[in-house]
Amino acid sequence: MMVALHVAPPSQRYYEEVTEDPDERTTVAPHDPLVGQVLARRYRVEQQLAIGGFGAVYIARDLVDRRDVAIKVVHAQHAGNRAVAARFRREAAALRRLNHRHTVAMYELGEADGGILFIAMELLHGKSLWTEFQAQGRLPWWRTLKIMRMVCSALTQAHALDIVHRDLKPENIHLERDGDELDFVKVVDFGIAKILRGSRDETVDVTHAGQMIGTFDYMAPEQMVGGEVGPTCDIFTLGIVIYEMISGVRPFGAPQTTSAMLNAILHSTPAPLSARAAAPRELDPIVARCLDRDPNKRYAYADELGADLERVMASVPETDEDRTETKIRLPGFAGEDASLQPTTLPGVLPPWLRR
Numbered sequence: 001m002m003v004a005l006h007v008a009p010p011s012q013r014y015y016e017e018v019t020e021d022p023d024e025r026t027t028v029a030p031h032d033p034l035v036g037q038v039l040a041r042r043y044r045v046e047q048q049l050a051i052g053g054f055g056a057v058y059i060a061r062d063l064v065d066r067r068d069v070a071i072k073v074v075h076a077q078h079a080g081n082r083a084v085a086a087r088f089r090r091e092a093a094a095l096r097r098l099n100h101r102h103t104v105a106m107y108e109l110g111e112a113d114g115g116i117l118f119i120a121m122e123l124l125h126g127k128s129l130w131t132e133f134q135a136q137g138r139l140p141w142w143r144t145l146k147i148m149r150m151v152c153s154a155l156t157q158a159h160a161l162d163i164v165h166r167d168l169k170p171e172n173i174h175l176e177r178d179g180d181e182l183d184f185v186k187v188v189d190f191g192i193a194k195i196l197r198g199s200r201d202e203t204v205d206v207t208h209a210g211q212m213i214g215t216f217d218y219m220a221p222e223q224m225v226g227g228e229v230g231p232t233c234d235i236f237t238l239g240i241v242i243y244e245m246i247s248g249v250r251p252f253g254a255p256q257t258t259s260a261m262l263n264a265i266l267h268s269t270p271a272p273l274s275a276r277a278a279a280p281r282e283l284d285p286i287v288a289r290c291l292d293r294d295p296n297k298r299y300a301y302a303d304e305l306g307a308d309l310e311r312v313m314a315s316v317p318e319t320d321e322d323r324t325e326t327k328i329r330l331p332g333f334a335g336e337d338a339s340l341q342p343t344t345l346p347g348v349l350p351p352w353l354r355r
Contacts, residue, residue: 034058034073039112043071043120055088059123062107069107070124074117085117092119094163094190102154104174104188124186126177129245130170138248141279143183145309147173148242150185152306155238159231159302165190166229168237169218170245216258217250221265221293224258232295235305239290239298242283247276251291265293280316 032051035058038044043060049070050057060071074088095106105122112118129147133139151173158165165172167189178184216224220236223229243251251270255261270291272284286308292298299305 032056034116037112038063039071039116039118040108040110043069043118045071055084060120062120068123069120070122072119072121073112088117088119091190094158095119095121097161097163098154098158098190100154100157102150102185102187103158104186122186124174124176124188126175126184126186128171129173129175129241132175133170133245138277139245141246141277141283142313144242144245145283145313147175147183147185147245148238149306149309149313150183151187151238152302152309154185154187155231155234155302156306159234163190164229164231165234166223167218168234168241170241173241216261217254219258219261220295221262222295224262230295231302232298232300235290235298235302236292236295238302238305239287242287242290243270243273246279247273249276251287280312282312282316286312 032048034045034056035048036045039060042064043062045058045060046068047059048056049059055072055074058071058073060069061067062069074084089109092106092109095104096109099105104124107120107122109119110117151168155165155168165187168187172187172189174186174188175182176184176186218237218240220233223233240251243249252261252264252268255264270288272281273279273287274281274284286305290298290305299308
């Protein structure tokens with residue numbers, strides 16, 4: 001068997017495998033031209049993890065610190081797109097200010113030859129909370145609260161720095177192995193984070209009022225209508241995630257449009273969580289407060305929510321049943337392979353890079 005490299009423009013470059021047996025079909029395997037390159041004389045790109053219309057994510061080797069990292073890039077042809085570049089830089093600006101153990105770490109924002117914008121960040125090897133939910137079905141309440149306490153811890157720092165995540169769905173909560181801890185949380189994808197006006201970082205492009213940005217399944221009502229976005233939007237999202245992970249269903253159902261979801265939030269009250277799952281009643285008012293349609297009635301700060309979750313865990317002892325995963329398959333969930341795969345983001349790319 002002979003392998004020949006055919007040189008072509010970067011967007012069309014490929015390897016062609018030629019076999020000696022004339023009856024065998026010639027196969028062509030695409031080759032990413034970025035693989036093998038060294039960005040900024042430091043990061044040797046080893047493997048592509050995922051690609052979208054505007055960008056891609058790679059595993060790279062940091063030749064200075066001698067470690068593997070994740071590299072997220074914006075394709076050169078889109079680096080001049082102001083909206084794409086602004087969101088990319090916004091994510092870097094947010095991550096640069098965050099140094100929490102439960103937030104994915106950023107190492108560098110740079111620009112490589114050819115105008116390729118990139119972010120070098122911590123390489124994760126775990127899986128998203130959503131992947132775990134699909135594989136296992138609904139999660140025990142104790143395990144869910146333990147995970148959410150770590151998310152609250154990460155948000156406490158972000159909110160103190162005037163950063164609102166705005167897209168805290170289960171795909172953006174990663175579970176890593178840390179020693180004996182299998183659910184060590186890393187919050188990822190600050191690509192649409194909002195840097196509040198008046199914050200200390202004046203270089204960040206602030207999203208204009210009236211824009212709806214996020215995933216509507218986990219979005220606060222004021223966010224859906226382009227209203228004022230603050231930390232309580234993240235609190236509302238956490239309420240949905242807690243409810244869904246423990247009960248197996250979302251509190252307001254699964255409407256297929258933003259208007260239908262907004263109508264459900266404004267005109268319905270979810271059943272208490274304890275009525276839908278094996279969860280302590282002490283958790284019901286906490287989740288209900290997170291899900292209040294009035295942002296002024298929700299928890300104002302993530303650390304307040306985290307403290308209440310901790311009190312429930314302390315007052316209601318964990319049982320053997322709580323420690324046992326339910327293994328209930330939910331409708332439409334295939335039960336994905338739970339093997340660890342290197343990734344930096346659930347689905348690897350944020351929505352604005354997938355187009």
